[in-house]
Amino acid sequence: MPLIETTGLRKEFTVRRKAGRFRRRRHAVAAVDGIDLAVERGEMLGYIGPNGAGKSTTLKMLTGVLSPSGGEARVCGLRPVAQRTRLARRIGVVFGQRSQLWWDLPLRESFRLLRYVYRVPSAEHAARLAECRRLLDLDEFLDTPVRQLSLGQRMRGEITAALLHGPEVLFLDEPTIGLDVVSKQAVRSFLADLGAAGDTTLVLTTHDLADIEKLCRRLVVIDHGRVVHDGSLAELHARYDSRRRVVVDLDAPWDGTPVPAGATVETVAADGFRVTFGLAGGTAGDLVAALAGTGSLRDVSVLEPDIEEVVARLYAEPA
Numbered sequence: 321m322p323l324i325e326t327t328g329l330r331k332e333f334t335v336r337r338k339a340g341r342f343r344r345r346r347h348a349v350a351a352v353d354g355i356d357l358a359v360e361r362g363e364m365l366g367y368i369g370p371n372g373a374g375k376s377t378t379l380k381m382l383t384g385v386l387s388p389s390g391g392e393a394r395v396c397g398l399r400p401v402a403q404r405t406r407l408a409r410r411i412g413v414v415f416g417q418r419s420q421l422w423w424d425l426p427l428r429e430s431f432r433l434l435r436y437v438y439r440v441p442s443a444e445h446a447a448r449l450a451e452c453r454r455l456l457d458l459d460e461f462l463d464t465p466v467r468q469l470s471l472g473q474r475m476r477g478e479i480t481a482a483l484l485h486g487p488e489v490l491f492l493d494e495p496t497i498g499l500d501v502v503s504k505q506a507v508r509s510f511l512a513d514l515g516a517a518g519d520t521t522l523v524l525t526t527h528d529l530a531d532i533e534k535l536c537r538r539l540v541v542i543d544h545g546r547v548v549h550d551g552s553l554a555e556l557h558a559r560y561d562s563r564r565r566v567v568v569d570l571d572a573p574w575d576g577t578p579v580p581a582g583a584t585v586e587t588v589a590a591d592g593f594r595v596t597f598g599l600a601g602g603t604a605g606d607l608v609a610a611l612a613g614t615g616s617l618r619d620v621s622v623l624e625p626d627i628e629e630v631v632a633r634l635y636a637e638p639a
């Protein structure tokens with residue numbers, strides 16, 4: 321049975337819109353418009369989409385913060401709103417905008433209090449905390465009040481706080497937003513290792529494409545509250561015919577040597593000494609072997625398809 325399952329999940333908000341000079345009329349707007357989703361244990365799911373697509377609203381319904389207007393959701397076999405307290409013991413939540421730490425207390429004290437909130441056995445709590453301290457480098461600021469932590473330090477604290485009770489699912493809403501390059505990398509590698517260990521199912525929303533590349537084996541893309549893609553990043557590239565590129569530097573200007581099927585010349589630069597090929601099929605090895613036969617091959621680099629390009633194309637498609 322999937323660990324997370326939704327059928328026809330919907331959320332409508334009522335908004336007031338101008339209707340004439342002084343009048344306002346109420347309108348129902350579907351922020352989430354019929355989402356069917358099944359996530360198996362151990363998956364690392366990227367839940368992405370443009371601004372206002374309905375990502376946070378979905379996560380709020382899955383974590384029991386918001387009641388759906390229609391459809392069904394089950395997380396760990398529980399109904400998120402009706403069984404919110406039981407669910408809280410089985411999931412961890414990291415929402416960039418909201419903190420689960422005590423603002424005036426040192427980080428260490430927040431962690432201690434969370435042990436009582438979730439009634440975690442002392443040895444389990446100590447073991448998980450020790451691991452997070454080591455992997456997320458917490459020791460330097462463990463005794464600092466939360467209000468004095470930098471954003472990157474606080475995020476590492478939030479992730480630890482969400483994991484101390486050993487949740488089966490970790491929901492993260494924009495976990496790397498606003499972090500500097502070093503903190504981003506620390507958070508990403510930690511989450512990658514956590515996901516790879518296989519015990520924790522990760523669901524994250526992000527606008528950072530590097531998060532997606534590093535963390536999400538499966539991508540669910542939503543737009544206007546509906547799923548517009550569900551599959552791996554590789555499938556997304558295949559759908560948009562993304563190409564790998566091979567850039568070669570030559571000892572003599574390019575003379576139009578025949579290349580294997582699937583390879584096409586995209587650009588010729590540096591007076592013919594640098595050629596970029598697009599690879600729609602075949603391997604970079606076949607192309608390089610063909611070029612090596614000319615005797616003028618000096619250097620080769622292979623560029624993976626550009627995720628930015630493919631996601632921009634996907635977001636630009638009408639829902």
Ligand SMILES: Nc1ncnc2c1ncn2[C@@H]1O[C@H](COP(=O)(O)OP(=O)(O)OP(=O)(O)O)[C@@H](O)[C@H]1O
Nearest residue numbers: 333334335351369370371372373374375376377378
């Ligand atoms: N409490 C609310 N009342 C009215 N409308 C809301 C409310 N919360 C969200 N919305 C609307 O629902 C839609 C989806 O919002 P949501 O926050 O889920 O999007 P998102 O995909 O998380 O966006 P972002 O990437 O910008 O965070 C938006 O049009 C938003 O304005």
